[in-house]
Amino acid sequence: MPGSVVFGVSREIDGRAFVQHLAEPLPVTAELLALAGEAPPGEVFRFAAACATDACAHFDGANCRLAQKLVASDLDRVSAVPPCRIRADCRWFTQEGTRACLVCPLIFSENAAPAAELAHAADPFTWG
Ligand code: SF4
Numbered sequence: 001m002p003g004s005v006v007f008g009v010s011r012e013i014d015g016r017a018f019v020q021h022l023a024e025p026l027p028v029t030a031e032l033l034a035l036a037g038e039a040p041p042g043e044v045f046r047f048a049a050a051c052a053t054d055a056c057a058h059f060d061g062a063n064c065r066l067a068q069k070l071v072a073s074d075l076d077r078v079s080a081v082p083p084c085r086i087r088a089d090c091r092w093f094t095q096e097g098t099r100a101c102l103v104c105p106l107i108f109s110e111n112a113a114p115a116a117e118l119a120h121a122a123d124p125f126t127w128g
Pocket residue numbers: 082084085086087088090091092093100101102104105
């Protein structure tokens with residue numbers, strides 16, 4: 001998407017994968033994407049772009065239902081709100097507050113084997 005940035009990279013500590021937020025978001029370029037090597041960039045980098053509102057199936061006209069479902073889910077959380085350079089412009093944060101930030105670092109832009117709760121949240125045509 002135009003204006004997309006990378007704001008985090010996937011890391012793993014003690015077998016647990018999470019998104020490490022960058023000190024500054026970086027514009028998405030071919031050179032940056034090449035750093036993922038053979039891996040799908042969405043599994044390595046966490047991307048952000050301006051909310052597409054009505055162009056996105058998760059948007060209900062007022063809110064992002066993806067954020068609502070993630071916050072309401074039983075997915076794991078981190079124990080502290082991470083430092084984040086895009087917070088001032090983040091729809092998830094604006095809508096759900098720090099509850100979104102506690103689940104956000106455990107969400108990856110692309111996940112080949114999502115947990116059932118995550119797959120449910122990511123499916124814009126399921127609710128409840
Ligand atoms: S949900 Fe919170 S941590 Fe995640 S991108 Fe938005 S402001 Fe940053």
